[in-house]
Amino acid sequence: MKTLLKTAILSSALALGAGFAGPAAAQDDSIYIPNLSYRTGPFAATGTPLMNGQRDYITLLNERDGGLNGVKLVYDECETGYNTEKGVECYEKTKANAVVTQPWSTGITLQVLPKSNVDEIPILAPGYGFSPMADGKVFQWAYNPPSSYWDGASMILNNLSDGNLDNLKGKKIALLHLDHPFGKEPIPLLEALAAKHGFTFLPIPVGLTEMQNQSAQWLQIRRERPDFVVMWGWGAMNAGAITEAVKTKYPMDQFVGVWWSGHDGDLKLVGEAGKGYRSISWSVPNSESPLMQDIKKHVVDAGKSLINQGEGEFDSVFYQRGLMISAILVEGIKEAQEQFDVRAPSPEQLRWGLENINLDEARLKELGAEGMLVPFKTSCADHTGHGGGWMLQWDGAKFVKASDLLMPDRTEIEPLEAAKAKEYADANAPWPINEECSM
Incomplete structure (x- = not known):
């Protein structure tokens, strides 16, 4: 055989x-x-x-x-x-x-x-x-x-902090997430890492009926002015969030999604205006x-x-x-x-x-x-x-690989797991x- x-x-x-x-x-x-x-x-x-x-x-x-x-x-x-x-x-x-x-x-x-x-x-x-x-x-x-998902959250933070989460001390990270079990998945790890490394964690839920109209969420983002927005979105939520980010002129290079928030079709809606947006991905x-x-x-x-x-x-x-x-x-x-x-x-x-x-x-x-x-x-x-x-980044027309292979910090994750x-x-x-x- x-x-x-x-x-x-x-x-x-x-x-x-x-x-x-x-x-x-x-x-x-x-x-x-x-x-x-x-x-x-x-x-x-x-x-x-x-x-x-x-x-x-x-x-x-x-x-x-x-x-x-x-x-x-x-x-x-x-x-x-x-x-x-x-x-x-x-x-x-x-x-x-x-x-x-x-x-x-x-x-x-x-x-x-x-x-x-x-x-x-x-x-x-x-x-x-x-x-x-x-x-x-x-x-x-x-x-x-x-x-x-916890690996993904760890890799995103490692990338945003240049490999040292202590560099995030004093910063504010918003999690724009679907108000669904999927969207809530990274919260326990992010809460634990925020407490340990001294950054402010701000969860911002998006209800299933709000996916295409996120004006309230992006008003909160404008008011809170987070250093980074991490998106744990899916389906119509992603397109709504990316459109709102462009409309409110949020810096796209400070906007990062999980692998389910890296859909070509969503970024094609904004084209060149979405340039700089990133998504962690285990496939290329x-x-x-x-x-x-x-x-x-x-x-x-x-x-x-x-x-x-x-x-x-x-x-x-x-x-x-x-x-x-x-x-x-x-x-x-x-x-x-x-x-x-x-x-x-x-x-x-x-x-x-x-x-x-x-x-x-x-x-x-x-x-x-x-x-x-x-x-x-x-x-x-x-x-x-x-x-x-790897980080994939929108170049205005398509996603391209924008990092070497990133690895999760398993020492941070395993105890919680x-x-x-x-x-x-x-x-x-x-x-x-x-x-x-x-x-």
């Missing part, structure tokens, strides 16, 4: 919303990988390119390679509209045959998380979800590689890479993609990040195939595969994706990998802990 596992990049001629009648994971001729997507609602503009990327990576493997080691990958979507209640319904509809679940919302992830120990289906939430899921001893079925688009050329040949030009070519989606950050997200999943499946000498791994076998991913630079090059994803490695105890990220993981386990007792997990 190992000799069959020389390459991997995915594909599948899939039917969107196919009634969730995917094949059982135990069958050897296919692997069912549902996605709890959102192509409708206020987050559709950002969700759609990500889902298109995930879909096209699967399609590539099926069309170019005949699947993964001869096994068809069946990609399916259940539309949630980013609604937590609908997301839980989609999870219940798809779980019977699924080898994995991809919640695509921190709120949905938090609802599914307590079910993970009962249903024993891995939760894959690349770059989102509950940050303490990094602790594989406590969250045995949940994975959020290659970097967590490279349309000339071998992977992207294969995607173009076998998927896009072959008429098997849903992307909007006229709007430059192929070259965008989010579309290519979607490809990398499916690449992470496929790598876990490949590892499980190899370890257990099976064609279609079970959810339990995929759990092992996801905690034995080693997407180093050599492997990324082999996949044709060199430089497109931060190298990272997971383990039994580390379900994130903490690969770091452990405390919050324990707090979660205690609150949901009895909660199983994998004491055999040492590294």
Whole structure:
């Protein structure tokens, strides 16, 4: 079996919303990988390119390679509209045959998380979800590689402080965030770092009904005059914030977003006026890479993609990040195939595969994706990998890489991570802990 596992990049001629009648994971001729997507609602503009990327990576493997080691990958979507209640319904509809679940919302992830120990289906939430899921001893079925939200907040502050958070003493940092579990994720870490390093932390929530009209929030920003605004936004909120920042003449080089606040379409609304805005990112688009050329040949030009070519989606950050997200999943499946000498791994076998991913630079090059994803490695105890990220900066027309690889300060994060993981386990007792997990 190992000799069959020389390459991997995915594909599948899939039917969107196919009634969730995917094949059982135990069958050897296919692997069912549902996605709890959102192509409708206020987050559709950002969700759609990500889902298109995930879909096209699967399609590539099926069309170019005949699947993964001869096994068809069946990609399916259940539309949630980013609604937590609908997301839980989609999870219940798809779980019977699924080898994995991809919640695509921190709120949905938090609802599914307590079910993970009962249903024993891995939760894959690349770059989102509950940050303490990094602790594989406590969250045995949940994975959020290659970097967590707390990693992202740490990297942003490290960049703003030139590598020494004590340089932020006396400064004021505003967190413009969606008033939703996703937007609240960095708050515990930022509060702890503010107290330790002497900067003022100012959270400014944006309600779901305020995303397109943030006049009150930006009036507060003008009044408070923070040294930096960090945005933890999503969907229509990002476009609203960037438009308001330009209108109020907030210095764009002092405005930094998390990786979900770095959508090309939002910046194109303001064009040159958005020049200088930055977003931390664990992926970098490279349309000339071998992977992207294969995607173009076998998927896009072959008429098997849903992307909007006229709007430059192929070259965008989010579309290519979607490809990398499916690449992470496929790598876990490949590892499980190899370890257990099976064609279609079970959810339990995929759990092992996801905690034995080693997407180093050599492997990324082999996949044709060199430089497109931060190298990272997971383990039994580390379900994130903490690969770091780069700053992307808007140059007036597109995002370009604007930093060397940045790494989170894990000494600052790990104590809080452990405390919050324990707090979660205690609150949901009895909660199983994998004491055999040492590294």
